[in-house]
Amino acid sequence: MTRMLDTLGLWAYAAFRFPLLAVLRPRVERLDENASRVRVVMGHLTRNHLGTMYFGALCMGAELGPGLLAMRCIRERGNRTALIFKEFHAKFLRRVEGDAVFHCDEGAELCRMVDEALASGARGERTVKVVATVPLLSGEEPVAEFELTISVKRRGGQ
Numbered sequence: 001m002t003r004m005l006d007t008l009g010l011w012a013y014a015a016f017r018f019p020l021l022a023v024l025r026p027r028v029e030r031l032d033e034n035a036s037r038v039r040v041v042m043g044h045l046t047r048n049h050l051g052t053m054y055f056g057a058l059c060m061g062a063e064l065g066p067g068l069l070a071m072r073c074i075r076e077r078g079n080r081t082a083l084i085f086k087e088f089h090a091k092f093l094r095r096v097e098g099d100a101v102f103h104c105d106e107g108a109e110l111c112r113m114v115d116e117a118l119a120s121g122a123r124g125e126r127t128v129k130v131v132a133t134v135p136l137l138s139g140e141e142p143v144a145e146f147e148l149t150i151s152v153k154r155r156g157g158q
Contacts, residue, residue, distance in 0.1 A: 006031045010068070024057060026064055031072065035105040036065040042098050053096040058132065059088065062146040065104030066128045070150055073111040079118055080155040086125060087149035094143040098134045114152055123153040 006028035023045055030037035040046060040053070040061040048054045063085055074081045106128040117124030132144040 003028055003030070006068075010064075021060055021064075024060055026061065028068070029101065031068055032107065033072075033111065034107045035103070036068050036107070038064045038068065038102045040100045040102070042096075042100070050095075051097060053100055058092075058096060058100060058144060059090065059146075061100055061102045062090070062130045062132065062144070063088075063148060065102045065130045066106065066110060066148055066150055069104060069107040070110045070114060070152065072107075073114045074152070077114065077118060081114065081118065081152050082155050083150065083152050085148055086151045087127070087147075089147040091145045092143070093145065094134075094138065094141075096132070096134055096143050098136045100132050100143070101135055102130050102132050104128060104130045110150065113150075117152045118154050121154055123151055125149055125151045 010026060010028055024040055027039040027041070028036070029039055038061060040057055042053055046053050046057040067083070067085075070083055074083065110126060110128065113124045113126040127147055127149045130146040130148065131142045132146070133140050134143050
């Protein structure tokens with residue numbers, strides 16, 4: 001039930017704030033204090049002319065894992081905090097020819113970074129790893145690896 005509520009919440013948020021993300025209709029498979037797991041379905045809107053997942057769809061899936069973890073921490077703390085992605089590095093290992101699942105297991109580190117940024121008032125940054133797999137075709141073997149730097153800062157008025 002929680003996965004469904006997390007997914008519906010993500011869809012509603014995306015519809016109003018990130019319409020391009022809403023087109024992907026990502027599904028939250030896991031979201032807790034330690035890790036996230038998000039699925040982007042291979043379909044008409046995510047498939048390119050070669051029958052693989054679009055580069056852009058893969059990149060949006062990669063940002064969801066750590067983004068959801070950081071937003072979860074921010075929401076739990078009840079603070080107005082700005083979150084942006086500062087750097088993005090990708091390594092594509094295999095063709096993505098099915099539903100892609102993005103794994104990020106650095107929730108505790110992201111929460112620590114959010115707490116430090118809120119306490120100090122300074123910008124906090126953390127580089128996290130995200131691994132993409134295609135479970136139906138290759139099990140847990142990575143098809144892509146990403147490194148994203150997240151930056152957070154407390155917004156004024158607190």
